[in-house]
Amino acid sequence: MQVLSELPRRSVAFIGSECHPFVKTGGLGDVMYALPRELVRLNCDVRVILPRYACIPQKYQDKMVYRGEFYMDVGNTGRQYYVGIMEYICDGVVYDFIDNQEFFSSGNPYVNLVDDIPKYCFFSKAALAALNFMNWIPDVIHCHDWQAALVPIYLRTLFKNSPVGHAKSILTIHNLRFQGIYNIPTIQYWTGLPNDVFNMGALKQGWEDANMFKGGLAYADRITTVSGTYAQEIQTSEYGEGLEGHLRYHSYKLRGIVNGIDYDMWNPETDPALAVNYGLSTVLEHKMENKLALQKELGLEENQDKFVIGLISRLTNQKGLDLVSAVIPQVMDGNTQVVILGTGDKEFEDTFRYYEGAYKGQFAACIQYDESRAHRIYAGADALLVPSRFEPCGLTQLNAMHYGTLPIVRETGGLKDTVEPYNTFSGDGNGFTFDRYESGLLLDAINRAKTLYFTNRYHWDEVVQRDMAKDVSWEHSAKQYKDLYLELTQW
Ligand code: ADP
Numbered sequence: 001m002q003v004l005s006e007l008p009r010r011s012v013a014f015i016g017s018e019c020h021p022f023v024k025t026g027g028l029g030d031v032m033y034a035l036p037r038e039l040v041r042l043n044c045d046v047r048v049i050l051p052r053y054a055c056i057p058q059k060y061q062d063k064m065v066y067r068g069e070f071y072m073d074v075g076n077t078g079r080q081y082y083v084g085i086m087e088y089i090c091d092g093v094v095y096d097f098i099d100n101q102e103f104f105s106s107g108n109p110y111v112n113l114v115d116d117i118p119k120y121c122f123f124s125k126a127a128l129a130a131l132n133f134m135n136w137i138p139d140v141i142h143c144h145d146w147q148a149a150l151v152p153i154y155l156r157t158l159f160k161n162s163p164v165g166h167a168k169s170i171l172t173i174h175n176l177r178f179q180g181i182y183n184i185p186t187i188q189y190w191t192g193l194p195n196d197v198f199n200m201g202a203l204k205q206g207w208e209d210a211n212m213f214k215g216g217l218a219y220a221d222r223i224t225t226v227s228g229t230y231a232q233e234i235q236t237s238e239y240g241e242g243l244e245g246h247l248r249y250h251s252y253k254l255r256g257i258v259n260g261i262d263y264d265m266w267n268p269e270t271d272p273a274l275a276v277n278y279g280l281s282t283v284l285e286h287k288m289e290n291k292l293a294l295q296k297e298l299g300l301e302e303n304q305d306k307f308v309i310g311l312i313s314r315l316t317n318q319k320g321l322d323l324v325s326a327v328i329p330q331v332m333d334g335n336t337q338v339v340i341l342g343t344g345d346k347e348f349e350d351t352f353r354y355y356e357g358a359y360k361g362q363f364a365a366c367i368q369y370d371e372s373r374a375h376r377i378y379a380g381a382d383a384l385l386v387p388s389r390f391e392p393c394g395l396t397q398l399n400a401m402h403y404g405t406l407p408i409v410r411e412t413g414g415l416k417d418t419v420e421p422y423n424t425f426s427g428d429g430n431g432f433t434f435d436r437y438e439s440g441l442l443l444d445a446i447n448r449a450k451t452l453y454f455t456n457r458y459h460w461d462e463v464v465q466r467d468m469a470k471d472v473s474w475e476h477s478a479k480q481y482k483d484l485y486l487e488l489t490q491w
Helices: 028-039 057-064 113-134 151-156 184-191 212-219 230-232 246-249 283-298 319-333 346-358 371-380 396-402 413-418 438-453 457-469 475-488
Strands: 010-015 043-052 064-074 081-088 093-099 140-144 169-171 179-182 210-211 224-225 254-256 309-312 336-341 363-366 382-386 406-410 432-434
Touching: 010 028, 010 113, 010 475, 028 043, 028 093, 028 140, 028 475, 043 113, 064 113, 081 113, 093 113, 093 336, 093 475, 113 140, 113 151, 113 396, 140 151, 151 169, 151 212, 169 212, 169 254, 169 475, 179 184, 179 254, 184 210, 210 212, 212 246, 224 230, 224 475, 230 254, 230 413, 283 336, 283 371, 283 457, 309 371, 309 396, 309 438, 371 396, 371 432, 382 396, 382 438, 396 406, 396 413, 396 432, 396 457, 406 413, 406 438, 432 438, 432 457, 432 475, 438 457, 438 475
Parallel strands: 010 043, 010 140, 043 093, 140 169, 169 224, 224 254, 309 336, 309 382, 336 363, 382 406, 406 432
Antiparallel strands: 064 081, 081 093, 179 210
């Protein structure tokens, strides 16, 4: 890896709850993987601190090296807890896994709040204690989502007079929906934080609850979120998840930096999952071959003239799936095929299974999490739907564009910042968009896409090539994070 060593050097610890390829449930896992690697190139010394979940695949567990262990008190439990540090180094990034079987032995990273609250109270403290233990004191500690939101608070309280207490902190909001809210006595018990942080300006929420994300936002030196539009949206009651006032109060330190995608992981020219690899100059012919291979794989009618719409998503209320299910009967016009890949709420899983039965050979519902199938859908589909109710950044539209698949998105959050609507008159744009959360508007956007596809293929192909050439890499975004680190550490 080429490091731009003429740039100023900074050390950064990433603290978060998931990271590809060890454990990933969504976009956070992608960011925790790709951003550190890009920062290494920008002359940062990066350590990523993660829980050592039992569900991390054995091949990575086998590569971890024992780095040390110590015992740490946790909150008001009166007990000393084991903290092991297991290390794995890859492409210049050091991964330190916090080991503790009591907290991290369940099958999934997230179980339920009763288990997750103590788990992440422990993890956040253990991460800071591990930095002190290893005597590796970063310039900046970059924390992610509610699971690591206690870190900025611990830094300025329990760890204030320890070496790591000198570090600056950044808290990034990937998704504000999950905040880590529980009653004050429980959070006090597991954190041991002093009474004065349980005030309305920090951890306290309502009469009796403590909100970990809210407290972290108050204590962090900077707050970032994953797109400029989402940074604005979360200051409104529609998107603020109850924290809009708090975020408006702290807006002076809030900024949006849009995510990128990792070009090593997402590269249609080398992607081993694809039937046929392709680049900008070969996309038009080879995309058809990928489409036929996808149709074959999923048992759809093999016909390259069909317009194939993909959707790759967690099947939850956030993702606009009620709109999708409402328009399917009108979308299925005999010339269109739909491919869904995702797991989640039973209601949506069942709806899509029903459609698969109702539109045999034209509708595929893959109710599963399958990375390599996701790659083949990005390559084989013509368009990809992302009609989210809210979308902090969204990665699927970026993956799609990079694979020459045109996104059809709702104009919210990062979708608005990354997909420029196609303009029929000038031919500009990257995809198809709609604004209000209404199924009629989604259908209208899908129909505009179909019209262009079936009546003006020359212009459609131009957009395909423009999307593939668009820079959606991490390079630009990573530079903005580096600038933020420099801004916080001027000496
Ligand atoms: P979120 O973080 O809200 O889930 P993002 O769009 O930010 O959504 O990131 C989703 C990531 O997870 C993308 O890389 C997407 O390809 C991947 N993904 C989502 N669902 C699946 C699935 N069922 N199988 C494989 N990959 C999936």
